[in-house]
Amino acid sequence: MAAQVHNFQKRAVVSSFIFQFPNGPSEKPLVALFKRSDKVSTYRHRIAPISGSISRKDKNPLTAAWREISEETKLTPSTLAFWRTGKPFSFVDESVGREWTIHAFAFRLKASAEGEEGENAIETDWEHEGWQWYDPSAVIHDEIFESSGVPHLRESLRRVWFEGEMNERTGKGLGAALEKLHYDHESGSHELTAIALKAFRDFVIQSQDGMNNASWWEDLRMAAWHLVKNGRESMGAATLNALLVILEEMDEIWRLDSIPQDKLERMLTIIDHHLKGRNSRAALVTKTFASYVQSNFLSEGNQREKLTLLTLSASSTIRDSVVEAYASLDIPTLELRILESRPLFEGVSISSSILSNFQSQFQNMPNKNLVINIYTDAAAALAAKDVDIVLLGADRISRSKGVSNKIGSLPLALSVKHVTPTAKVVVLSELEKVNGENGIIDDQELEDNDPTEVTRTWNAEAVKGADLVVGAAADSEKDRSASTVSVRNVYFEWVPLALVDAFVSGEGVLTDARIHEKANQQEELASQYIDSIPVRY
Template structure:
């Protein structure tokens, strides 16, 4: 009690709660650890691996990995991140604490996968023992003996506790599909995310109260956003927010009717709405293509009158870029000199060039000359930039500031073109082609997840037969490691290009300014907060 007679304000703490899962024979089990008598709070209670987030932790996930290693000895070699959960807060007045919980789920790698299995778990002084539990049996009760809100923390990563077996499997399979898709662009991934939401809703139990059902739908959308491919999260979030807003409107109209008696009719209307939304997304790509063609005709009018080919440099495989360039070829008499960086390690640029070549071969065009397509190595971006009129990139994410996250290699291509063409006295235009759904809510781009892919995507090219014996030998040495040498591989998928390097953003609404992007980002931020903050 403070001097005024009022209860003292609880001490606020942000903590991570990390649940470790194993899946022997496909059966999920979660590890719970009994806290020892040496800890300050909740002695002898069952808990996940938990601990405070400190100022030295870059993110809650960083704190989770640190606490796991400190309390179990496990590292990234023995665990993989399975899911993250929506954070939440509660107050425990019995100990004067307000906790903000950041839940995570990790999967224990088996020995066959190169891990150590449960034999690798070595508890420290903070726990007196531990065991495996059926996650469905974990409840918040005095009898079960867990820390406060244990089951609530668990259900935020283990949605199987809230959804029926069919719906939870549809969601889990959908998340795995998103996580393992390293070929599709953000636009395509967003379409898949929308399909997953529709499929989950189609299989959900409709006997629950409306408010409870609506919470589960929003949690489903949150998981698709955060636990699919978060690096593609801007486009995924945008389509999901639009879908939820539409669902909300349908519920407002139908649930409020005097003759409303169950959710079946409402669900049918919702599924029809989501199907229409999926089908209408094709229209936005065509609108971007049309806006791009208008921009080219205007911005390069004098260049086009000279009858010289228009030179464009691009990279990676973007469905928006592919469609826009093909539309430009079909709808104009422009002679196009297209230069494409191969985009290692997955060679998406090669795929883009091949797709465009195939389309051009089977299309009737009005172009004065056949389209020229030249493939360049990524390392020759400066050479590829010589004499180009424009660099065209897509976007996997556009920050509120206008910074663009795109395939790694985008920034060197832009910088090369800026330098080479400025020196020649004819600076190239830097053009971003993107649907508005790629714009992210407000936030620091530096906080965006850095996605690193399998190092084998890099190293497999070193071992192929046409390489020299020295290169193949080096590949073996690097993959096996060497004494007294720490060898690591970085296969980062995306990088940021600052807005200061970009001349124009072209969306389905035409040319956008930085102010347009900021306004759209603010609207998304408001919708995200309205639909997800209370979960």
């Protein structure tokens, strides 16, 4: 008898969980669940988060989530804040002839909207016949929600609220680490990766009581996913690569037939080894950069009185490499041109750091001179005139998109190619920042940050008309039907590979083949350790 073939209709949907924290952000929250009405096409009278299909017009699943929330609850970014992304999963429901792919998201009611005001902020539409707050732990653990909720409600919630399946210390620890990573706008990706690896190490220790269960290895891989996706995704390529390599090595230990304590100690040794090795790899980038300058600008018989470098932002790799490379090169004067890098003025910060390092390292060397010129971001073309090297950092390297770096990097690269075609655009980066195409980190997504970082400078300088613009932007956030004004604070942009002359790393000057090889390695490991995390409920 021939096997029966099922042609299930495939549907990608968003499931958005709205949380409030009545006892403070560090305490246990409540989650809002909505009872579907008899007017919807599926799962009538079942309890569910705010759900809906992802349409072709939606830019991405998160856009669809915001649209559905606005339509079904009237909540907007003025009352609600995006919190977490859940790892997508799929399942088949033969009763409705569908194969669902669930994209779960978590949102937090803003402080002014919580409590009694939060009750009033939510206005349901025809798709629901009621709603109420629930203890999220009860939803995850109480099997009654299997019958009263939509299919895999507990799994969807678990994907965004992992605290429900962990002991209190482990859940709070991972949650605090994600908050730290997400709101750290000072550290570079190298430092953020170290923070993430230490948090991962803490997770291993705090969750060790569960090592006797097969689900512990699944939780470990899910924790790694959260540290990348819900930490600082835009700067998470290095974290993803580092965690995948660690998971691969830990996997061998996990499979051994030995007591949990022995496994734990060996796994911690692996993590400690990778943490210790990070410092030495950063030093290798500096050494390679000095070698690159020597071979390209100080060839035999070519003595120079001055080397002129142009950069922006506060990359620790650039900061350390510039001073150390200059110390090893036979060049009397180093001229640094630095864009101030708004809105946080990282260019000023890196100028201060380099100046401080120079004064301490070269105070007894009169033959070494440092000249720093700081330019506004809009003066990139002027700053690019007659420079030798434009130095860029990298938060991500994509074989299809190019280099993701601080906003302003693309105008700078374009300017120097036009104004000084002989200059070299050099990216200083470790190989671990290469991102593959496994879909964990979305190369299409732009990190749009708090607009007050931009507007507070206007306010401080009493810019004429700023109050009207800021007020209109606030009104637009509350009422999308009004004339809209938005203040955008995008941190990163892509510089195409065609504009980059060299990728300088600890492994040497990277070739296209080496970048592709690293991207392929990430895709293979992600498929093995992240994509394969099973559905539990």
